[in-house]
Amino acid sequence: MKTIHYISLILGMAILLFSACDPGVSYSKVIQNNSKYDISLYTDTAYTETYAMYNFDTIVIEKHSIVVIASEQGIGTTNGFSSCCIFNDSLNYKIIGFDSLYLNLDLNDCSNWVFDVIDKSAGGGGVCECRIKITDSMIK
Numbered sequence: 001m002k003t004i005h006y007i008s009l010i011l012g013m014a015i016l017l018f019s020a021c022d023p024g025v026s027y028s029k030v031i032q033n034n035s036k037y038d039i040s041l042y043t044d045t046a047y048t049e050t051y052a053m054y055n056f057d058t059i060v061i062e063k064h065s066i067v068v069i070a071s072e073q074g075i076g077t078t079n080g081f082s083s084c085c086i087f088n089d090s091l092n093y094k095i096i097g098f099d100s101l102y103l104n105l106d107l108n109d110c111s112n113w114v115f116d117v118i119d120k121s122a123g124g125g126g127v128c129e130c131r132i133k134i135t136d137s138m139i140k
Contacts, residue, residue: 023125
């Protein structure tokens with residue numbers, strides 16, 4: 001009888017141990033504005049209402065600042081976000097106060113974003129981000 005009790009106890013502990021091993025991931029999509037211009041970033045309203053991927057319609061990214069435009073947390077691995085295509089296809093912008101200036105960088109092109117794992121955890125989880133850096137030379 002004691003053997004069954006010990007087996008049940010060990011089995012219960014193993015289930016508890018392995019059920020807590022799913023890797024967690026925290027992902028952010030970040031715009032770093034290193035330019036001397038304030039930028040108004042807005043999403044395509046029809047697209048946003050349908051898919052609601054961003055938590056804003058319009059946001060101001062002030063000069064020399066960093067803004068998180070999207071984030072997600074859950075179970076998974078950081079590799080699932082490495083393409084940087086998450087939350088894309090609906091970003092538009094205006095250079096505030098300068099109607100004739102434009103950004104010579106497509107914010108909706110996944111290849112313009114840089115993926116980085118900030119903090120690794122067991123099982124491939126951790127904290128990761130896709131970041132794009134805007135500089136004065138990109139604004140014409």
